Amino acid sequence: MLSIRNFSKSYDGKPAVKQINLEVESGEIYGFIGHNGAGKTTTIKSIAGILDFEEGDILINGKSIKKDPIACKSIMAYIPDNPELYDGLSGIKYLNFIADIYRISSERRMELIKKYSEAFELEANLGDSISSYSHGMKQKLAIIAALIHEPKLLLLDEPFVGLDPKASHILKTIMREICDEGGCIFFSTHVLEVVEKLCDHVCIIKNGEIIKDGTVEEVVGDQSLEDVFLELAEHD
Template sequence: MLKIENVSKSYNKGAIKAVDNISLNVRPGEIFGFLGPNGAGKTTTIKMIVGLLKPDEGNIFVNGINNQKEPLKTKKIISYVPDNPEVYDRLSGMEYLNFIADMYGVSKEERLKRIEKYLEIFKLKDAVNDLIKSYSHGMKQKIVLTAALLSDPMLFILDEPMVGLDPKSAFNLKEIMRERCSEGKSVFFSTHVLEVAEKLCDRLAIINKGKIIAQGTMEELRRQSENKESLENIFLELTEK
């Protein structure tokens, strides 16, 4: 579903190597966790996957489509929720959802069903006709998540999706992620909440200083580490070497 081949990205004319020759593969029906300390290269990698940044080297394929050569085709089959969503504050929640549905060409019938479903899950029905500028941070996160799910993406990409969510909404999001993967779709997400990643992900990759230092299932990661008790222990050991 997602294939990253030898991808690198530098800033300041090559002075800062944000991502250094990384490769990974996310399979259909898989929840893939992308972990790393602050500044490790997670968000830069995600922005290259969704087409907001161009890699200096390497290729990225989404469902076999090169995202640099055919960007519109890849954007039609992915949805992206950034770590700090920027929303149109002067639209109501419903206007924003319809705008996103229009952008993806979602039919009236399908959008109504999906809007109804996710507004109920995220408890936004009473606020959906209010202006987004009146929303709390958590409500904005939930309206962005709802919008991202309207196109029923093959690849759902999230950068720190649990930040700002109340416990019930975080639980519901995890259930949505599992549901999508049971349908053969894929989820790729970064998080600092290692307990969530350990319980939720089929496979994981750890990036540090722009390089992937470990990837695989939890069992495979344990074999690469001396301290095998938890993902937190494995993460700290590998990133502090």
């Protein structure tokens, strides 16, 4: 579903990500972890088509994000760590705006908006202005907006920040449901316990380079993911 091939990205001539190669298969939840500044957000934004890059290619369902960005974006969704929403709109107007972009039928959008707004306990607030929302409510709205076109690839950057425990549990359940239906998840988080429990595959990036990649069992072995991460992060 997602193939990153010899991907490199620099800022003002300084490499941020160097020759990354990885594969995310349908049905997989893939954890992408590393210290601050390791290259996680740069990689995710490049997959999403937000950032251009100098070398390599990123394929989504066999299509290049460089050569065919519309086709790629039509089957994926990206949720950043700090969603920028249209504060002047109400929650429901924002969701309908997103549904219009993806040409979701009135019947289907109503069904999905009801399903996810009830799950995240946001239904009663959809008529309110987004400017009145708390950070957690905005995060929930961004998640619902990302799910409304039923993406095959979901990109998440620190998705649990601002969510209460119940909402976090619901999101984890939805992530697994997406994969069970043939989609895949690529996400970054500092909450290593979540990665260890939730993910099928994990990759550790340091200074723009992959230093460990494999199934959770292969990477962790008889240690915890936290122990493995700290050992690798401290080793030069």
